[in-house]
Every structure is written in C-alpha cells, then in structure tokens.
Amino acid sequence: MITLYGFGRVHQKVIGETRDLRVQWALEELGLPYRVHPLDHTGGELSSPAYAAISPFNQVPVIDDDGVVVAETGAILLYLAEKAGALPADAAGRAAVVQWCFAALTTVEPPIAMILLMDLGGLPGGEHRAALVPWAHRVLAGIERRLDGRTWIAADDFTVADILLATVLRQTRRTDLLAGYPRLRAYYDRALTRPAWQRTLERHAQRLGATVADIQ
Structure with missing residues (x-):
C-alpha cells in the first residue's frame, strides 16, 4: 500500500494550502489504495533524521510505495499516473x-x-x-x-x-x-x-482539525 507522508499538524494560516493536498487528490482520483502518515510540522518532525532520510529538503509530501520512495509533487503525480495506467498511451x-x-x-x-x-x-x-x-x-x-x-x-x-x-x-x-x-x-x-477533490478536502480538514468551510 502507498504511504503518503502529509501534514498532521501545521500552522493555522496554511491549513488547506499545503501540497500534500495535490497528492491525496491524485490518489483519490486514481483509486489507488493508500494510508496517510501525518507529520507534526510545528513540532519539528520534518527536521528529524528519519524524515530527512526520505525527503532531501525536509519537505512534504513524500510517498513510499512498498519501498519506492518519491519526493517532489510533480514527480509523485507522474509516478502515480503511470502506476495507475492513467497516462495517454501515445x-x-x-x-x-x-x-x-x-x-x-x-x-x-x-x-x-x-x-x-x-x-x-x-x-x-x-x-x-x-x-x-x-x-x-x-x-x-x-x-x-x-x-x-x-x-x-x-x-x-x-x-x-x-x-x-x-x-x-x-x-x-x-x-x-x-x-x-x-x-x-x-x-x-x-x-x-x-468528487475526488471534495473527498480530499474533507479528509484533509478532518486530519488537521478544521472544517471544509474553513479551507474551501
């Protein structure tokens, strides 16, 4: 199963603005099974040695697809699209x-x-x-x-x-x-x-203790 490293706690001003939303939307849209590993940004978890080992710039998001680790949002989405067979054939x-x-x-x-x-x-x-x-x-x-x-x-x-x-x-x-x-x-x-975007918003809001109306 794909693990998405996303925010579990972040500064109030940027709830609903973070780039893990893009990856979660792709996962929802493509129907790929996944779990979210929430990270506490305000508590310094992104700076931990364990996370630095998979995220070269200590940034979110990162995915781990059974040992295939991909960072950078654009690279992640292209990887997911290829995995799901959702890129054009030509x-x-x-x-x-x-x-x-x-x-x-x-x-x-x-x-x-x-x-x-x-x-x-x-x-x-x-x-x-x-x-x-x-x-x-x-x-x-x-x-x-x-x-x-x-x-x-x-x-x-x-x-x-x-x-x-x-x-x-x-x-x-x-x-x-x-x-x-x-x-x-x-x-x-x-x-x-x-619908996949609406589900993404709902799950993101729930994860960060907000409401969809707060981040719409």
Missing part, C-alpha cells in the same frame, strides 16, 4: 501531460505562490506584490489561450496535469486574479467540483 499525449505538469509548477505557480505568501504575511507585500501581478496575468493569459475549445489542459480527459494546475490556481481564490479569464475560471470551477 508519445505525444504523454508528452503533453508532462509538459503541463512542468508548466503548472515552474511557469504558472511562481508568481501566484509568491502573491499568496505575501497575502498570508510570509513575505513583505506592497510594491513587491504589485510587481508580481503583471507576471501572474501573463501566465494566466497563456492558459486562457490554451483552453480555447478545450475542457482540460493537456488531453481530452482529466489528468494529473489538471490536478497540479487547478491546485496552483486555487492559490488565487482570495484575489481577483482570475477575473477577465472566462475559460480559465470555468476550467477551475470544473476541476474543483470533482
């Missing part, structure tokens, strides 16, 4: 999924994540935040163009690339950054109404 289709996994994490997420971190008080905002907004709009406009005539970002069917992109976009939910991008907004809403 080379072009597989390449598109991989491309959009990388795009979500390395092109789309940086400005959005920094804006969220500023809004949560983890970084100074002001002029720094204002400078990030045009960058965010540039990448959001690119996704809007990509979604012209498409339901999902990489393939005709929902893939792990959509999990990564939708959870990246979720970081904008307390802002107006998606205003003016109707295709992108509809895509985001489609993704987050999926």
Whole structure:
C-alpha cells in the first residue's frame, strides 16, 4: 500500500494550502489504495533524521510505495499516473501531460505562490506584490489561450496535469486574479467540483482539525 507522508499538524494560516493536498487528490482520483502518515510540522518532525532520510529538503509530501520512495509533487503525480495506467498511451499525449505538469509548477505557480505568501504575511507585500501581478496575468493569459475549445489542459480527459494546475490556481481564490479569464475560471470551477477533490478536502480538514468551510 502507498504511504503518503502529509501534514498532521501545521500552522493555522496554511491549513488547506499545503501540497500534500495535490497528492491525496491524485490518489483519490486514481483509486489507488493508500494510508496517510501525518507529520507534526510545528513540532519539528520534518527536521528529524528519519524524515530527512526520505525527503532531501525536509519537505512534504513524500510517498513510499512498498519501498519506492518519491519526493517532489510533480514527480509523485507522474509516478502515480503511470502506476495507475492513467497516462495517454501515445508519445505525444504523454508528452503533453508532462509538459503541463512542468508548466503548472515552474511557469504558472511562481508568481501566484509568491502573491499568496505575501497575502498570508510570509513575505513583505506592497510594491513587491504589485510587481508580481503583471507576471501572474501573463501566465494566466497563456492558459486562457490554451483552453480555447478545450475542457482540460493537456488531453481530452482529466489528468494529473489538471490536478497540479487547478491546485496552483486555487492559490488565487482570495484575489481577483482570475477575473477577465472566462475559460480559465470555468476550467477551475470544473476541476474543483470533482468528487475526488471534495473527498480530499474533507479528509484533509478532518486530519488537521478544521472544517471544509474553513479551507474551501
């Protein structure tokens, strides 16, 4: 069985924002059996020698699939999709999924994540935040163009690339950054109404002593 190392205790401000949500959503979506090993971030458990042995940067999430240990969210989701036979069979289709996994994490997420971190008080905002907004709009406009005539970002069917992109976009939910991008907004809403995402939210909230309403 797959073990997901995720948060069991974390700072109140980031409940519902952590990247173990992405992996749990993939596990739920793909129907793979798993268990969660909760870690106490505030108690320093991520810095323990035991966890450092499987997580090179002392970060969450990590999975252990009967001895196959994988860190880094994008790598984990691609591993899970391959295990579940959920990647396109053709080379072009597989390449598109991989491309959009990388795009979500390395092109789309940086400005959005920094804006969220500023809004949560983890970084100074002001002029720094204002400078990030045009960058965010540039990448959001690119996704809007990509979604012209498409339901999902990489393939005709929902893939792990959509999990990564939708959870990246979720970081904008307390802002107006998606205003003016109707295709992108509809895509985001489609993704987050999926039953597997709703189950993920419920289980994450329960694990961290929150309610779904708190982290929606």
